[in-house]
Amino acid sequence: MTSLSTHVLDAVAGVPAAGLALVLADSAGTAVATAATDGDGRARLAEDLPPGTYRLLFATGEWFTAAGREAFYPEVVVAFTVAPAGSGGPAHLHVPLLLSPFAYSTYRGS
Template sequence: MTTLSTHVLDASTGTPAAGVGLLLTGADGAELARASTDADGRARFGPDLAPGTFRLAFATGEFFAAAQREAFYPEVVVAFTVTADREHLHVPLLLSPFAYSTYRGS
C-alpha cells in the first residue's frame, strides 16, 4: 500500500499556498478523502492507496478568490498512477494565477 502527500506553493508570491481544498478520488470518481493544505502548504492523506489510477483535485479558484486575486484555472486535477513498488507518493503543485506545474516528488 502507498501513502500520499502534496505540497502547494504559490509561485507568484513565493509562499506556501495555505488553505487549498483537496479532493482525492479513485479512477471511478468515487471520493476517497478530502483535505486542505496547512500553513506550510502541505497535506497528507490517511488512506493507503492500492495500485491503480487516482485523481487529486486542487481547488485553486477558491484559493485565489479568498485572496481577492483573479485566476484562470478554477481547479487543477492531477491524475496519477500508483504502483505496488512505491511506499509513498508526493504530488507537489507549483501554482500561479495563470499557470501551474506538477511532478512526481520524493
C-alpha cells in the same frame, strides 16, 4: 500499500498555499479523501492507497478568489497511478504543485 502527500506553493507570492482544499478520487470518481493544505502548504491525503489510478483535485479557483486574486484555472486535476506492491513503485508518493494564477506545474516528488 502506498501513502500520499502534497505540497502547494504560490509561485507569484513566494509563499506556501495555505488553506487550499483538496479531493482525492479513485478511477470511478469516488472521493477517497479530502483535506486542506496546512500553513506550510502541505497535506497528507492517504496512508494506505491500493494500486490503481487516482485524481488529485486542487480547488485553485476558490483559493485565489478567497485571496481576492483573479485566476484562469478554477481547478487543477493531477491524475496518477499507484503501482502494485513489489513492482518497484515507491511506498510513498508526493505530488507537489507550483501554482500561479495563470499557470501551474507538477511532478512526482519524493
